[in-house]
Amino acid sequence: MHDSNPLRRARRTPTFSGSLLALLFWWQSLSPTLIPRSWVTQTIIGAICLATGYAIGTLAGCGAYRLLQRSRRLPNSVFSRRGRIVLIAVWLVAIVVGAKLWPGWQNEQRSLMGMPFIVWPDGVLASALSTVAGALLVVVGRGVACVAAGLKRVIQRHVPSIVSVPAIALLIVVVVGIALGRAAVLPALIAAVHSMHASVNEKTVEGIVAPESSAVSGSRASFVAWDTLGRMGRTFVATATSKQDLAKFHGTNAGLVEPVRVYVGLHSADSAEQRAQLAVRELERAGGFDRKVLVVWVPTGTGWIVPKAAAALEQLHRGDTAIVAIQYSFLPSLLANFIDTGLANEAGVALFDAVHARWSKLPPDRRPKLVLFGKSLGAAGVEASFVGADAASSVANMVARTDGALIVGGKQSNPIHSQLTRERERRSPFWQPIFDGGRSVRFLNRDPHQPVLDADWPAPRIVYLQHPADPAVFWNARALGWPPEWMAQPRGFDMPRAMRWFPIVSGVQAVGDLLNMLAGVPPGFGHNYSSRDYTNGWASVTRPDGWTNADTERLAQFIDGVPGDESEP
Template identity: 40%
Template sequence: MADGASALTRSGARFPAPSWLPSWLRPRWRTGRGGRPERHGPIVRRRPSWGAVLGAWAGYSLSLTPSLLPRAWWLQGLCAAVSAAIGYALGAAVQAVARRCGARPGPRTVRWAWWILGAVVLVGTVLVTARSVHWQGEVRRAVALPPQLPWWQWVLVPLVAVAVGGLLVLLARSLRLGARALARVLRRVAPAPVAYAAGAALVAVVVVGVVQGFLLSGVLSAIESGASLADRGTSPGIVRPDLPTLSGSPVSYESWDSLGNQGRNFVGQASTRDELTRFAGRPAMDPVRVYVGLRSADTLPKRAALAVAELERTGGFSRKVLAVMGTTGSGWINPQASAPLEYMYAGDSAEVGLQYSYLPSVASVLTEDEAAKAGAALFDAVRAKWLTLPAATRPKLVVFGESLGSYATERAFDGDPSRLGTEADGALLVGPTFDNPLWLEVTRDREPGSPQWRPVVDRGARFRFAQVPADLGVPATPWPGPRTVYLQNGSDPIVWWSPGLLFHRPDWLDRPRAADVSPAMNWYPVLTFWQVACDLADANGVPHGHGHRYGTMPTTAWAAIVPPPGWTSADTERLAARLTGLGQG
């Protein structure tokens, strides 16, 4: 016994703990095999466990496998860091369970295991990082980008991953330390299992409260404050219109300032009569564009009523086609979706939009109820007035929405496909989100054998899904209408990211795949969810026809949904060529 105590003393002298540390932070020692001292129950380990390191390396390696879009080196580094942290937690948990079950290898085995793991991590990291350059080249080629990569930048990926991953692990260990400290206090009045469970629960409540009540609210407030200031600005080249057919003009019910930045862009980019006349080869009209900004009134019903009043003032209800345009979070309407109708109908068109937030879609998606209410309020108000018109002279009533705007548009019909077909004469929905109720229903009801990225629903009688013009002819069956077109690129993370990716393999990875999805992409629980989430950051950083960029496909879609009399496929091609490069669509 004396020898054991002596060993413990020598060990303690070798690694003395500072006297100012509380007892629960100091390492505790016990006599192990052969009388050797062993640390027992440390609060914070001096080094990660073997399983944690292996899990972190596996998470890092899997994060480098192909996803929907190519990534910049820094974004790949951040993605790898989080993936490694997830793997670290899983590996540590597995080893802890194994130890509980009695798996306690001897010191010699442990030493060899660490040497082997070190060699695997060192060599494996070099190999998988080099291989990832090839994978990224494949993904870049799939989305029409040059496959070459600056390899020297990719060398920085593991460095970023180690730095950021280390911070994440440090944060997690700090939270664990806090939970165990609370548990030690609670053990004075409760059994150990209850104390540890309560400590973990209290820390979780505090973390969630801080994130939701402080960080999230603070971040959203800061973003909204900045977005509100940006909303007061005016983009270069946009000037106040003089035409009475446009909101914000001198005779408009809506002041120029009240429209907001995106509203001013929408009315300021309206096609001119001269442009429409030259394209049509006959006299054209000044198109109607109505927009109501967030500052125009303090409630949605009031803003919707103002939109109807503006449509009446501008003569929008007497045009041949009337489009209710769902906006994104900041109020943006894609010029590639608004201009085609004006050209197709030689200005005999009206379009109306309503702003419901200052936030960009990436932030306003957290408050998507506002989008749903705005979509329903605007469409219901416009349609109520439209129904009072003689049926023979009513304009064709169509709806449009992109990204979060498509969600707002769908919610105007309560996600009911039958309502969409009876209450509107056509719909164009671009880059729908995972939460779009109507999109979810019709995609789920697709015919067996049709892929999720281009489903066939009810033999294509009402709904068509397209990435390229030829997709609108699939299936080759009659399309009586009213027609609804979904534009969705196979590589658009805004369409394909969803919470379901955490634990379920998505159907869009089945064969055959969309042409711009790498054949080497695989699904991994949790990690693929995070990979596609990272793709969201640069969804617009690829050429048209990939990611969340749809180019002139809205022109092709509108020509299929509500073509004017005498419109031909040659006209569609000519208009698409005319609108190439317009805006950021």
């Protein structure tokens, strides 16, 4: 007799095929990835993988059962019962072994990154709770399936049998889900996210006050009003490197000048083009075109300017610098990448074109070095002005119109980054491409075994800083069904040896890494770039005359003490 109670049906004995694949998926979820995980994160990832494996296994099992049924080769009940007993035993052993293996894999990675070790209770919690949470997800999923089956029966009573009832049921569920999502859920969610972060953008960090220096935006002499700069802009201009800060490193006030910092917020003008034009007028007012180095800086999604990267540039050139940036969003980069799609590119193109047009009018012997900087989402904005048909033409565009670029933690899927990776020399790994022998572009990181390139590196120099274990750079949706190339040997020095690809599971782990990439990861790993990264990068792109590697190391240690977050707040 047919059981019409959906709750009772949802609690029925799990299917053998579903439980088997759930075990395989759950076990694979224990393997390490680019970012160390806490037991809470592992519980979530393990539960999702378990439930996903169960769903796929059950569907596959249903198909196999029907084929066996037609061929009259169904296994007898004794075989099925013994198989379930064996599977339960294997599950219990896997939970115990996983509770021991998982902490070991995690601590191997944490040791490399200098992170605190996890202890054995963490392994027990991750192993046990992930299976319990996964089982609950399975029950919920079976409940949803029962509801769909009920819908199917209702349709059968009202629709002619000639029509495919499962197809109609599925179509109704999909159409209703999409309609509700597009009409109500998604817009409401986006509006809520914008509202929350808009209010944060209007706030000012405690202790931050309007600057007095005319060399920065937001001052009394500025064309850009203080209250239009946004939270990140106000912090950036108010914490500009002073002559006293420069003297702390250089030991003297001789030859030091106050650096220029120009920032135009979202509320400073109505469009990206208008903000760019205002930024150029502000640069002229502050004397930015009279400096030795002028940096067109594309911020991250929130409008954040990396404080240690800015301070490293200014100290490197004794303050004879100007930084110009415009805000294009107030959402964190991870959200802005999906909600404010394309705004980073629009802002990057508008600002560079406006600055370059004014810079080009200067006599060649009076032009500052025109350099680009972008981190994370800002990296896409840096590349947007120079994309050509292939890597060679893109690099040629950048070399012809700039004096160098420092691009940090940009996605591998960004146009030029993708071209350089795809057209790299065959001897170079995916995570550290070598293009054209490193003549104009080089990928740098902290790997002690980096390939030796020609020491004669003519300007302009384009530097990509990327950690091999940076999820923002490498993870993408293809990991769901295809092994990522960066997992192949040889691997980067910060990639765990036990990391392995598995269909679907690796995609779930990728999402976990992206959400977890800044949580507790120390500077110099993952998406958290360090003072040494920025100092080495700037010294590579715009090295002053007489500057030595010892100077770079000394500056990196000094920048470590500069206040400010090293990852997007």
